Amino acid sequence: MQFTAFDATYLEKLKSGDPRTEGHFVNYFSELIRLKLRSRLNSKEALEDVKQETFVRVLALVRSEGGLRQPDRLGALVNSVCNNVLLEHYRSKNRGEMVIEEEQENTFVNRDPSALSLLESKDTKRVVRQILDELTDRDRRLLQSVLLEERDKDEVCAEFGITREYLRVLVHRAKQSFKVFYLRRVGENRSY
Structure with a gap:
């Protein structure tokens, strides 16, 4: 330049x-x-x-x-x-x-759940409680301890007298049982 x-x-x-x-x-x-x-x-x-x-x-x-x-x-x-x-x-x-x-x-965002979502969640909780009541005592206690209450797994193992590996197997089986009851319940509701 x-x-x-x-x-x-x-x-x-x-x-x-x-x-x-x-x-x-x-x-x-x-x-x-x-x-x-x-x-x-x-x-x-x-x-x-x-x-x-x-x-x-x-x-x-x-x-x-x-x-x-x-x-x-x-x-x-x-x-x-x-x-x-x-x-x-x-x-x-x-x-x-x-x-x-x-x-x-x-920007104001209403973070409160809608009336419909509250009804749906109450209905879901009711269905989950009913299915848990249909499970065996051991499956119900396992799912509540591990999934719902999120307790320490070592503590749950000590309570049930099992190893962590076996806890994983038992939780898997309990989930499968829950799924069977849930699908049965959903199928009954659809048939109406």
């Missing part, structure tokens, strides 16, 4: 809106801004937005009354305006993320 020294003539052409000078200005500073922003912004769209906003503001400043008085400071002006636009971009991005977080926090 070839660096350019800016003089009063260049600045006057830029103020007057000379298309060739504007084209050179945009091409020259586009590359410099891209080099500056590519490691600071994570998307091409954001880079392009910051670059375009920088150009709009710099051209507005240059064309304003009492704008840029020292043509050799044009590069510094573009750099400082680009820094300000970049900071504004970061702030707006963070503000947008905070708004989204606040909206998510303020």
Whole structure:
């Protein structure tokens, strides 16, 4: 890239809106801004937005009354305006993320179960209790201890006088018995 020294003539052409000078200005500073922003912004769209906003503001400043008085400071002006636009971009991005977080926090969700789900769970509990009552005493006590009460398995083994390996076998058999009674109960309810 070839660096350019800016003089009063260049600045006057830029103020007057000379298309060739504007084209050179945009091409020259586009590359410099891209080099500056590519490691600071994570998307091409954001880079392009910051670059375009920088150009709009710099051209507005240059064309304003009492704008840029020292043509050799044009590069510094573009750099400082680009820094300000970049900071504004970061702030707006963070503000947008905070708004989204606040909206998510303020979203009210009814976590209470519905009347239907309460009825279904009561009905399920009733059916489970009835099936447990139909099981043998040992199967019922095993399932209640291991699955419902979630007691320590070593404690359950000591209570029943069995090893952990045999506990696994007995719990499996008790589950199978429960399943048989459950499927029978579901089949009876479907036949109505």
